[in-house]
Amino acid sequence: MLNVGLIGAGRIGRVHARSVAANAGATLRLVADPVLAAAESLAEAHGARAGSDVDAIFSDPEVDAVIICSPTPLHVDHIVAAAKAGKPALCEKPVAMDLAAVDELQGRLAGLEPLVMMGFQRRFDPSFRRVHDLVSAGEVGPVEQVTIVSRDPAAPPAEYIAVSGGIFKDMTIHDFDMARYLLGDIVAVSAVGQHLDPALADTGDFDGAVITLVSAQGAVATITNSRHCATGYDQRVEVFGPRGSLAVENLRATTVRRFGADASSAEDPYLDFFLTRYEAAYARELDEFIAAIAENRAPTPTIADGVAALRIAEAAAASANSGAIVRL
């Protein structure tokens, strides 16, 4: 039984707390958040202790491993603290705010042998994993093109966007990791950013983007992002090769189709957001974290995967701001 401490009781903290509660191999012991009321309400729901002293989680003898769900600027400190305490960590994306912070992280981890897994849960989504496995088995031949559509139903609050690092590090980072998962190393990035939502104008961040990535093998991935989508949480992937293609469509709560005077073959709306769409993925991600700890091996995705996605995100931002193709 793995005794888990959770750091940060916000949106994603609640998702992980639920996964831990549902996992027969783990128990939620402690929730730490400087906002004590947030820690308490989450801890209470799962029979765990709560605390506002976040540092105390690293020395707590009841905590075997931590899940880091704090705001991105705190990830480096929390990964280092977990490593120094000898506690395995599952850390949410992105690994750090920027590549300078990654250098700092690598310096502070020198001489330690941390077990750290990055929270790119989409790799554990059953449909995306199947696509990955079929691609690896040569089903479509050498991949030529990948198309990723990733649109959120609605933008997070402007205050969240202000500290998120921007759309490429906050949102597209999942798609960059998906492109790497399917294509391997990325060598060139070009991006166009959009300012379409007046409500987000003051954030200075793009609220839509189209990004093109070129892989080391010459395959091209196109990523289409929007912070809003009237039809819901739009998550699709297509992989194209000389022998065929593989496509993952949006998931729905049921397979019922309705027919009437105004529309035919209408289906249920898409599963509404990351919590429901990726529920199975978060559960399997946790399974991998628990298994890696039990088997004393490095879990995947690694810090290096987190850094590679962050590098692409910085390149995309540079390309969107300059109009140039950025080579990695």
Ligand SMILES: NC(=O)c1ccc[n+]([C@@H]2O[C@H](COP(=O)([O-])OP(=O)(O)OC[C@H]3O[C@@H](n4cnc5c(N)ncnc54)[C@H](O)[C@@H]3O)[C@@H](O)[C@H]2O)c1
């Ligand atoms: N993998 C995913 O699907 C996914 C989804 C959402 C967010 N995230 C990532 O998770 C992280 C948190 O995002 P969120 O949406 O849950 O944010 P949030 O703002 O909802 O929650 C953050 C929580 O961290 C707490 N906090 C603040 N300072 C802290 C500290 N020093 N130590 C511990 N906790 C602290 C806040 O009080 C808050 O409860 C971000 O890095 C984000 O990129 C990942």
